[in-house]
Amino acid sequence: EAGVTQFPSHSVIEKGQTVTLRCDPISGHDNLYWYRRVMGKEIKFLLHFVKESKQDESGMPNNRFLAERTGGTYSTLKVQPAELEDSGVYFCASSSKQELTEAFFGQGTRLTVV
Amino acid sequence: GNSVTQMEGPVTLSEEAFLTINCTYTATGYPSLFWYVQYPGEGLQLLLKATKADDKGSNKGFEATYRKETTSFHLEKGSVQVSDSAVYFCALRPSGGYQKVTFGTGTKLQVIP
Numbered sequence: 001e002a003g004v005t006q007f008p009s010h011s012v013i014e015k016g017q018t019v020t021l022r023c024d025p026i027s028g029h030d031n032l033y034w035y036r037r038v039m040g041k042e043i044k045f046l047l048h049f050v051k052e053s054k055q056d057e058s059g060m061p062n063n064r065f066l067a068e069r070t071g072g073t074y075s076t077l078k079v080q081p082a083e084l085e086d087s088g089v090y091f092c093a094s095s096s097k098q099e100l101t102e103a104f105f106g107q108g109t110r111l112t113v114v
Numbered sequence: 115g116n117s118v119t120q121m122e123g124p125v126t127l128s129e130e131a132f133l134t135i136n137c138t139y140t141a142t143g144y145p146s147l148f149w150y151v152q153y154p155g156e157g158l159q160l161l162l163k164a165t166k167a168d169d170k171g172s173n174k175g176f177e178a179t180y181r182k183e184t185t186s187f188h189l190e191k192g193s194v195q196v197s198d199s200a201v202y203f204c205a206l207r208p209s210g211g212y213q214k215v216t217f218g219t220g221t222k223l224q225v226i227p
Binding site: 003004035037040041042043044045048055056059091093098100101104105106107108 | 118146148155156157158159160163203207212214215216217218219220
């Protein structure tokens with residue numbers, strides 16, 4: 001069974017550019033989470049999808065971040081325009097239950113904004 | 115609010131050494147406590163958990179005891195191996211209904227032969 005897959009694994013972009021991160025959850029998992037870890041700091045919650053609906057987006061830092069999950073399958077997280085402080089590792093996780101601790105995580109996308 | 119404080123890393127140990135990674139938390143009520151591990155190139159994995167005071171979570175030779183009186187959940191292993199090299203995250207989930215998990219900053223462990 002395929003795990004949670006994130007693309008790309010690394011991305012280096014210039015300040016002001018746009019980047020789109022993708023997460024392919026485990027097939028059949030309705031719950032999809034995005035988290036990020038800014039270098040040296042804690043992993044912070046961004047948002048939680050249940051199927052295609054946003055259950056909780058209270059962690060989205062500002063309106064430069066847009067997450068979508070059309071059709072309730074894969075999800076994208078777009079940052080536009082990117083700022084230096086957006087650099088970090090973005091994690092996606094999916095689960096069949098509405099419980100992060102039952103979730104499987106992807107390997108993360110390392111985003112560097114220069 | 116809720117928070118988790120972990121010891122700063124990196125921690126470098128020789129193989130077969132004893133490991134302790136300290137974790138303390140701030141939360142109201144009785145949260146559940148967790149340790150996650152991220153091996154190089156892989157995603158986060160739940161390592162162990164404890165859901166009430168005095169519970170001991172254990173897995174792969176790692177242990178952590180939920181200490182309500184000291185608000186701590188220190189991770190220990192009696193004899194580390196090179197394969198234990200990873201980043202370890204302490205985390206909590208408040209009790210009651212839908213609650214988000216709060217993570218610590220992570221502690222990088224490097225075990226040398």
